[in-house]
Amino acid sequence: MNLTLNNGVEMPALGFGVFQTPPDETRAAVTAALEAGYRHIDTAAAYGNERQVGEAVANSGINGIFLETKIWISDYGYEQTLHGFDKSARKLGVDRIDLLILHQALPSEFDKTLAAYRALEKLYADGKVRAIGVSNFMVEHLTALLDAATVVPAVNQIEVHPYFQQREVQAFGAEHGILTQAWAPIGGITFYRDSGHRSTLQDPVIGEIATAHGKSPAQVMLRWHLQQGRSAIPKSVRPQRIAENLDVFDFELTGDQLAAIDALDTGKRGGPEPADITLANFGMPIPEN
Template identity: 85%
Template sequence: MSTIPQLTLNNGVTMPALGFGVFQTPPEETRAAVDAALQTGYRHIDTAAAYGNERQVGEAVAASGLDRGAVFLETKIWISDYGSDETLHGYTKSATKLGVEQIDLLILHQALPSEFGRTREAYRALERLYADGKVRAIGVSNFMVEHLTALLDKATVVPAVNQIEVHPYFTQPEVQAFGAEHGIATQAWSPIGGITFYRDGEHTSTLQDPVIGDIAQQHGKSPAQVMLRWHLQQGRSAIPKSTNPQRIAENFAVFDFDLTDDELAAIDGLDTGRRGGPEPADITLATFGRPIPEA
């Protein structure tokens, strides 16, 4: 089995840099996908309350025969559960579905800038959970520099992780730099650019990009493998997703080659500055709020 590089978070907790994501994976397919990932060698699973598949993630981990401490579990509190008591209960719902007493990394799923007071209360709840030992690390997701600045103004625990959209067509250098300055690790969702982009007058994808394709050919690897290697060599965590066992295994086979500085720079140069996912400011309770079930 390949050795997964570990990232040491700002509180000393170590996290496998390469994780396995289950965003948009139907619950009925999640257990098999996570089982395949664990058999392949992944030891970091990323889910979220809003994904509706935490229970199946927990079932797969429990059925794997691996010790609890061998698998790093990460999940997210949805905006509908922001607020002090609401977030504490959100943790209970997630931990119960995952079937664990302690979550390795618990993060806020969105900044919710339209109601940032609720976001601050939610983060205070994470700080309490961290102090009580119910989570090993806490963090945020989709926070821009202004949101991180406002949070740090009141926070007593610096987020360990900021999970944001990062891939060759959208690198968010300012957010990454701010995180590095404050000891906040960047974790990439959509790390291989699964979103289709409009580039140079045509719809395209990072998987068909000629620059990435040429680099992949030079190394005898796939474009997806090259992009994951790019993340790892630049110190990010990446959480690719798939339900295809062959693709799951391919995405894991990224520890036996290195990209040159020129190749890393060439991939950096593909940044369009255009986001593929939703704007953080567009996430509001009115448009995206929905109750997270108890079970």
């Protein structure tokens, strides 16, 4: 299943994510994902595993894999972001990146964010990337960006799952042709486990729907994203779970089931607050190789 971005580029709706996947495990995880049928891989400069993603893709011999990566805040600024592209492309082993996005809004130094986005626009104009976008941008950040941008972001990758749905951000994106892409699409399990929050995987409402369809709770949540028009980026290092997360195209949730999942929203974010992202707290050098 593909989604068409606002510039006409087609992107597989489900991508395979490698956030928090150690570099030495990334190659095998991406290989398993490609063997399972994924054709969209999502990584980031800040993950430290772009090179292993690129190696797995190259070794697969599969053509047409959609590669998505992100520029980290330490490389914001016009020239710095152009160089950030060079670093990512070199590690991924490609001349052109399918989707390049800014990883955070960096609200405390938004001028650097705007300069970084201008660099993405330049890369897009030069054909070095097929589409550009952002990640973790809230409505105020998107508004300020759109006031200055010449290219509307194709994607805003944000935390979305049944317990945290960010409907205002999603609605703003939809109004402006920006596709919402969900990270932590099955519940931000790491964040919630660390904070003592119950897991979406054990949620009784989701469990009942899963039983009705003979599917897992994770599959139900991914289907919920797809039916509501979102892209989703599940992650795992276990081949069985990797394949399971892609097996979501042979059933359909009812309107009542979608509404029941919608009703689980707690409004509580699992990841860091976008307003708290600063170079002082989150800056780190991105290696050349």
